[in-house]
Amino acid sequence: MSPAELKRAAAARAVGLVEDGMRLGLGTGSTAALFVELLGERVRAGLSVVGVPTSEATRVAAEAAGIPLTTLDAAPDLDLTIDGADEIDPQLRLIKGGGGALLREKIVAAASRRMVVIVDGAKRVETLGRFPLPIEVVPFGLVATTLAVAAALRSTGCAGPLAVRKGADGAPFVTDGGHFILDAGLSRIPDPEALGRALVAVPGVVEHGLFLGLATGAIVAEAADGQPRIVTLGAA
């Protein structure tokens, strides 16, 4: 089975969690995009929901799918957020931000009573860190911030290269919030909570891609005999 087929299976299961009248956080990335597409089918069939997109890309996709949208300011308490992830560990701790949407994703997840993560089985890890950790920083003082981030990484037992994420044109990738992303290739993160605390203490760091204590459940689609097999973690 291809990763795309597994992602679709996880997204399809997640659509079943949506109930009439819900206020939804709509995640970002290829898996969340499949959820938006499938949710749009249910909306066109009569389901009444309202969504808060976590990126401009998701806003465009949700509008195209016919999903009514609002802002987090108008609906600051969401019932359910469905989002993808780059990694998930057994404690439902996540690395997110591979698509650069981590800041809005984290704000929306924190404003939701439930956050259910949809992933293919390849995203499951015992220890976070194989996926480079995205760290969103303001462009001003980039070199000083990068040095301080490197010190924060070392102070929590992490080591590895830090690189400014580049776009297809070779220029720094700019997030929806107008910030840059540092990707930290750490291999493993021994203490994600300590690293999270150290990173938010660095002036210039806006947010990091460690989602700790936010996911309430996960839907994992694994390949089993050529068919997707759904495994749920937590409350999903």
Ligand SMILES: O=C[C@H](O)[C@H](O)[C@H](O)COP(=O)(O)O
């Ligand atoms: O910034 C992007 C998000 O955190 C995505 O949810 C994450 O990168 C997973 O994306 P995908 O479903 O495309 O693997």
